[in-house]
Amino acid sequence: MQINNALQASYVLYHTEGCHLCELAAALLNAAEVPFTAIDICDDETLAERYGVSIPVVKALDERYLSWPFDATQLQEFLGA
Template sequence: MLDNTTTSPILLYGTSDCHLCEEAMDILKENHIPYEFIDIAHDNNLVEQLGWFIPVIKLQEEMIKSPIDWDTVLPKIKATLDI
């Protein structure tokens, strides 16, 4: 299980060499959504759990795996964060 030891409401799991992860970061930034990026490359357990599905967004207890349907996910994130 992935632990949230941060106060950030959104965790974005990915790697620095992932163009889909970079796209996810850009979309979150453009929509003024605060997040914390977790680079899974430094954690073999995370690579094993998420490697094929990055980027992965953790929103509260929900794990949203790639491919991300931003038309559905953005409104859900905004509603959760009351943005």
């Protein structure tokens, strides 16, 4: 999964390996040139419990969340909020 400008990331993408929806979400973030860090929920039991059935999830620094399903328009609305 490509991480776009992880050092300056304003967003987190919660995902797991092999999740095709997560790959679609990452592609939308990359297409929008959004700096994000991808965090695999399987590496943390708490994250796995919290997001296990709702990934992919995009989290903003201000604690807002965007859960799948979302499209490019909904992502842009979330980013502009």
